[in-house]
Amino acid sequence: MRGLTYSTLLMACLLIPAVARPDGTAKIKIDNFTFSPTKLSIAKGTEVTWANEDDIPHTIVLTANNVRSKAIDTDKTFSYRFDKAGTFSYICGLHPQMHGQVVVK
Amino acid sequence: MTIEDHNQDRRGFLKCMTWAGSAIVWTIAGGIPRSHIVGHAEAAVTGFTFAQVSDSHLGFDKPVNTNVTGTFQEALDHAVSEKPAFLIHTGDITHLSKPAEFDAAAQMLGATKLRVHTVPGEHDVLEEDRKSYLNRYGKGTRGDGWYSFNEHGVHFIGLVNVVNLKGNGLGDLGHAQLEWLEKDVKALSASTPIVVFAHVPLWVVYQDWGWGTVDGGQALSYLKRFGSVTVLNGHIHQVMQKVEGHVAFHTARSTAFPQGVPGVAKGPGPMPVPAGELKNYLGTARISLVSATSPLAIVDTPLAG
Numbered sequence: 391m392r393g394l395t396y397s398t399l400l401m402a403c404l405l406i407p408a409v410a411r412p413d414g415t416a417k418i419k420i421d422n423f424t425f426s427p428t429k430l431s432i433a434k435g436t437e438v439t440w441a442n443e444d445d446i447p448h449t450i451v452l453t454a455n456n457v458r459s460k461a462i463d464t465d466k467t468f469s470y471r472f473d474k475a476g477t478f479s480y481i482c483g484l485h486p487q488m489h490g491q492v493v494v495k
Numbered sequence: 496m497t498i499e500d501h502n503q504d505r506r507g508f509l510k511c512m513t514w515a516g517s518a519i520v521w522t523i524a525g526g527i528p529r530s531h532i533v534g535h536a537e538a539a540v541t542g543f544t545f546a547q548v549s550d551s552h553l554g555f556d557k558p559v560n561t562n563v564t565g566t567f568q569e570a571l572d573h574a575v576s577e578k579p580a581f582l583i584h585t586g587d588i589t590h591l592s593k594p595a596e597f598d599a600a601a602q603m604l605g606a607t608k609l610r611v612h613t614v615p616g617e618h619d620v621l622e623e624d625r626k627s628y629l630n631r632y633g634k635g636t637r638g639d640g641w642y643s644f645n646e647h648g649v650h651f652i653g654l655v656n657v658v659n660l661k662g663n664g665l666g667d668l669g670h671a672q673l674e675w676l677e678k679d680v681k682a683l684s685a686s687t688p689i690v691v692f693a694h695v696p697l698w699v700v701y702q703d704w705g706w707g708t709v710d711g712g713q714a715l716s717y718l719k720r721f722g723s724v725t726v727l728n729g730h731i732h733q734v735m736q737k738v739e740g741h742v743a744f745h746t747a748r749s750t751a752f753p754q755g756v757p758g759v760a761k762g763p764g765p766m767p768v769p770a771g772e773l774k775n776y777l778g779t780a781r782i783s784l785v786s787a788t789s790p791l792a793i794v795d796t797p798l799a800g
Contacts, residue, residue, distance in 0.1 A: 422762040445557045445765045447591060447621070461591055461621040464557060484617055485763075487663035487705055 417441060418490065420448050420462075420482075425490035434494055437471040449483035458483060543647040544783035546574035546609075547583045547692070549729030550749030552618065553599050554590035559765040560773055563590075563751040568603060570750040570779045575607050577781050580646065582609045585729035585747060586616030586657065586694030588628075597627050615640055616694040616730060617657040625658070641672050643679050650683055652676065654693035656708045664705020666695030666730075668714055677717045688723040690782070696728040698737060698744050701757035706731050715742060727780070732766075748778040 416436050419426050421443045432438065440462065442448050447461040450468050455478060459468040472478065472494045482488040551567040560566060574582060582604070589596035604611045619628045620639070629640060636642040639655040654676070656666030668676075680689070691697065697714060699707030708714075718724045724742040732754035737744040752765045753776035760766060768776055 423764065445559060447618075449621075458623070463591060484621075484660070485664045485705060486660050487703065 415439065420444055420488075423482075423485055423488055425488060428489070429491045429493065431493045431495065432472060434475055435471065435473060436494070437469050438492060439467050439469040441465075441467045448485065448488070450480055451483040451486075452478055452480040454478050543649075544577065544579045544781055545581050545583060545646075546577060546579040547585060547727055547747050547780040547782060548574060548750055549585040549747040550587040550616065550732055550751055551584070551600065552587055552590040552749065552751035554593055554596040555751055555765075557752075557765060559752045559767050564599065564603070566774065566777050567750045569774075570777065571603060571607050574779050574781065575609065579609065579781060582607060582611045583653075583692055583727065584611060584613040585692050585727060586614050587618045587729065587749075588613065588616070590618055590751075592619055592621040592627050594627055597631055601631060612644070612651070612653060612692075614653045614655055614693055615657055617660065620658060637675060638669075638671055641675065649688045649690055650680070652679065652689065652691045654691060654697075654714065656693050656695045656697070656711070660705065661709045662705070663702055665699075665702070666693070666697075666705075666708035666711070668708065668710050673710060673713055673717075676714055680717055680721075683721075685720045686722055688725070689718055689721050690725045690727065691718070692727040694728065695730045696735075696744065696746055697726050698739070700731055700735055700746070704757060704763040706757065706763070718742070725782075727782075733776075745780070747780050748776065750777050750779065753777070 414433075414436055416430055416432050416438045418430060418438060418440045420440055423444065425440070430438065440448075440450055440459075442462045442464055445464055447463045449461055450457065450459040450470070452458075452470065454476075455470075457470055459470075461484070462468045472492060475494050478492045478494065480490050480492070548567070548570050551570075552563055553567065555563045571582075584604070588600045613632045615625070615628045615632070625639065633640050636653075639658045641653055641655045643650060643652045645651070654668060654672065656668050659667045659669060661667045683689075691714075693708070695708055696706055697708045697711035699711075701707070715724075719740075722741055726742060726744045728744070728746045729749070731746050732749035732752065733746065733756070734748055735744075735746045752773075753768060754763055755761070755766045766776075
C-alpha cells in the first residue's frame with residue numbers, strides 16, 4: 391500500500407515538468423548521475439544553470455545548439471541561455487547515459 | 496582456537512592480503528596468465544615482468560580520498576619494488592585533465608625511473624583538443640594515442656576507447672583505430688602472446704553504467720586466431736576477471752578511490768568506505784611472462800584467497 395503511494399507520488403513528480411523561476415533563471419541539479427528535473431520547461435530567454443552535486447565531474451552536451459561545456463567539477467556550475475523556442479535534449483558527454491530535456495516556449 | 500576458527504582466520508588473512516593494495520604478480524607462462532600476491536610464496540617468478548597501475552585521478556580531493564597523490568605514490572612504490580621491465584598506466588591519470596595534474600603525474604612516474612606506457616582515460620581528454628594528454632604521451636602514437644610495441648616476444652597494443660563515448664557511456668574505438676589494429680596484427684604469428692590494454696573494459700561488464708566498449712567485439716575478432724590474448728583495463732575501479740576462449744580479461748583497481756559494485760550500488764560514482772579501510776580497495780597489478788613451451792591455454796586465477 392505504502393509502495394503504491396510512493397510510486398504514485400513518483401509518477402506524479404515525473405509527469406509534471408518543472409517550471410523556471412520568475413527571474414528568468416532556472417536550475418538543474420546533477421546528483422547521482424541524474425539531471426533533476428529531467429524535463430525542464432522554461433520561457434524563451436531563460437538562463438539555465440546546471441549545478442553538479444556529484445563527487446565526479448560531468449559535462450553538458452547540447453547537440454542541437456552546438457554547446458559542449460567544459461568539465462563541471464563538484465559544486466561547480468555551467469549556465470546557458472535558451473533564446474529559441476523548441477525542445478532541446480542534452481546529455482553528459484562523460485556519461486552519455488545521463489539524459490535531460492529543456493522545453494523552451 | 497579450533498581448526499575451523501584457524502581456517503576462518505587464514506581465509507580472512509588471505510582475503511586481507513588480497514585487498515591490501517599489495518602488488519599483484521601476473522605470470523604469463525606459455526600463454527597461461529596467472530596472478531599472485533606479491534610477498535606470497537607463489538610470487539617467486541623469474542623472467543619478464545611488467546606492472547600495471549590505473550585510475551590515479553590526480554587532482555581528486557573529495558572526502559572518499561583526500562590524498563590521491565599519497566596512495567598513487569604507495570602504488571608506484573609497490574610496483575617499483577618488484578623491479579618490473581616497465582609500467583603500464585591504463586588511464587585516468589588525472590581527474591580533470593589540468594596541466595598541473597599532468598605535471599604531478601609526470602614527476603611521480605618519472606621518479607620511478609621506469610619506462611611508462613599509457614592510454615588515456617576519459618578524465619585525461621576533457622579538453623576539446625586533448626592536447627595536455629597528447630603532448631605528454633602522444634609521441635610515436637597514432638590517432639588519439641593508440642600504438643603497439645614488442646617486448647620479449649610479446650606484442651603489446653595500447654588502445655584508446657574514451658574519445659567518443661557512446662550510448663550509456665560505453666567506450667568506442669572507432670573505424671580508423673579498428674582498421675589500424677587489423678593491419679597491426681596481420682603479420683604476427685598466431686603463437687605470439689598478445690597483451691591489449693585500454694581504459695574502458697573491452698568486454699561489457701555492466702551496460703547500464705557504460706562499463707564496456709561498443710566495438711570491443713570487433714577488435715577482439717582480429718585477435719581470435721592468437722593462442723594467448725590478455726586484455727588489461729581500468730575505469731571500473733575494482734577487479735573483475737573473465738576468460739572467453741583464448742582471451743583473458745582483467746580490470747585493475749584504482750589507486751585513488753573505489754567505485755560501487757554494478758547492480759548493488761546506486762550509481763557508478765566514488766564509493767565511500769569506512770575510515771581506515773580505503774587502502775583495502777586500492778592497488779596495482781604486476782604481470783610476468785615466463786617463456787614456456789606448454790600448449791597454449793588460459794587459466795584465470797581469482798585474486799581472492
